[in-house]
Amino acid sequence: MKSLRKTTFPAVISTFVICFVFWLLITWSLAVQELIAGAVVSLAVSLFAARFFIHEKAFWFLNPVKLIVGLIYCIVIFPIELIKANLDVAFRALSPKxxxxxxxIKVPVGLKSDYGKAMLANSITLTPGTITVDIEQGKNDTGNDECFFYIHWIDVKEKDRVKAGDIIKGTMEKWVRRIFV
Amino acid sequence: MEISMTLRVIIDVLIGLGVFFAFAGVVGIIRMPDCFCRMQSSTNIATLGLFLALIGGLVYAIFVERNAATAAKIAFIAVIYIIQNPAGGHAIAKAAYNRGNEHLKSVVDDLANADEAEQPATLAKEGDE
Structure with a gap:
C-alpha cells in the first residue's frame, strides 16, 4: 500500500466546485439557505475526499482545448464504438446458437498518467464484448514504464497481443492520449 | 400537453430501441455459457439499453414538459452511471476470476501465467448445450 497523498489546496478547490455543481443540479433551487447548506457540505466533503479524487493536475479541466477534445470524445468517438460493439454483442446473444x-488477452497500453489509464480501462469495460479485468504496471528491461491491461474478450479474433490491442482499443487510445497524455 | 407527431415518433423510437437492447442483454445473460460472457452481455443493458431510454426521456423533458430540473436530473443519472458502472464491472470480473474455474473455457488465458501458477490440472471439457 502506498501512503496517502497530501491534501493540496487546488485539489480541494476543484473537488469543491464539482461537489457544488452536483448539489445545484440535484436541488435545482437558488434559495440562499440551500446555497449555504450546499457550500458547507461541499467544503466538508472536499476536505476529506480531495486526496482520493484529484491526483495530478487539479485544474486540467480549465484547459479549453482538452475540454473540447474530451467533449468530442464523449459525444462522437466513444458512442460510435459503443453502438458498433452493442450491435455485435446483441446479435451474438440473439443468434440461434x-x-x-x-x-x-494481455494488451500493452502506451498511456502514462493514472487518469488516462483509468479512462481507457473504463471505456473498454463500458464497451460490450470487452472487460478490463486487471492492470499490471511496472518497468521493462530498459527501465521505461510499461503498462498492460488484462482484457476479457468475448470473441478472440487475434492472439497476437499488439494486433489484438489495436482491434480492442480501436481509435479510443489515440483520443484518450489527446486528453490525458 | 400537446405532443407533436414528430416528437412523439422520435421519443417512441428511442425508447423502443433501448428496450430492444435491454431484451438482447437479458437473452444473452440467460444463454451465454460462462460468467464472463454473461457479464459482457449484461453490458448491453447497461450502455445502449439505458442510454437510449434516457435520451428519449431527455427529449421528453426538454421539448414536451419544458422542465429544466427533470432534464438535469436525467443527465445526472447518465453521468453517474457512466462513472459507476465500469468500477463495479472491474471488481466483479476480478472476483469471478479469482473465485472459480469459470475461466477455464477460455481460448487464451494470459492472466493465468501472470499470477502464481495455480491452474488446476483437469480442464473441463465443454460440450454444446
Missing amino acids: PRVNPGF
Missing part, C-alpha cells in the same frame, strides 16, 4: 470464443 450463442457464438462465443472467449479469452483473456
Whole structure:
C-alpha cells in the first residue's frame, strides 16, 4: 500500500466546485439557505475526499482545448464504438446458437498518467464484448514504464497481443492520449 | 400537453430501441455459457439499453414538459452511471476470476501465467448445450 497523498489546496478547490455543481443540479433551487447548506457540505466533503479524487493536475479541466477534445470524445468517438460493439454483442446473444470464443488477452497500453489509464480501462469495460479485468504496471528491461491491461474478450479474433490491442482499443487510445497524455 | 407527431415518433423510437437492447442483454445473460460472457452481455443493458431510454426521456423533458430540473436530473443519472458502472464491472470480473474455474473455457488465458501458477490440472471439457 502506498501512503496517502497530501491534501493540496487546488485539489480541494476543484473537488469543491464539482461537489457544488452536483448539489445545484440535484436541488435545482437558488434559495440562499440551500446555497449555504450546499457550500458547507461541499467544503466538508472536499476536505476529506480531495486526496482520493484529484491526483495530478487539479485544474486540467480549465484547459479549453482538452475540454473540447474530451467533449468530442464523449459525444462522437466513444458512442460510435459503443453502438458498433452493442450491435455485435446483441446479435451474438440473439443468434440461434450463442457464438462465443472467449479469452483473456494481455494488451500493452502506451498511456502514462493514472487518469488516462483509468479512462481507457473504463471505456473498454463500458464497451460490450470487452472487460478490463486487471492492470499490471511496472518497468521493462530498459527501465521505461510499461503498462498492460488484462482484457476479457468475448470473441478472440487475434492472439497476437499488439494486433489484438489495436482491434480492442480501436481509435479510443489515440483520443484518450489527446486528453490525458 | 400537446405532443407533436414528430416528437412523439422520435421519443417512441428511442425508447423502443433501448428496450430492444435491454431484451438482447437479458437473452444473452440467460444463454451465454460462462460468467464472463454473461457479464459482457449484461453490458448491453447497461450502455445502449439505458442510454437510449434516457435520451428519449431527455427529449421528453426538454421539448414536451419544458422542465429544466427533470432534464438535469436525467443527465445526472447518465453521468453517474457512466462513472459507476465500469468500477463495479472491474471488481466483479476480478472476483469471478479469482473465485472459480469459470475461466477455464477460455481460448487464451494470459492472466493465468501472470499470477502464481495455480491452474488446476483437469480442464473441463465443454460440450454444446
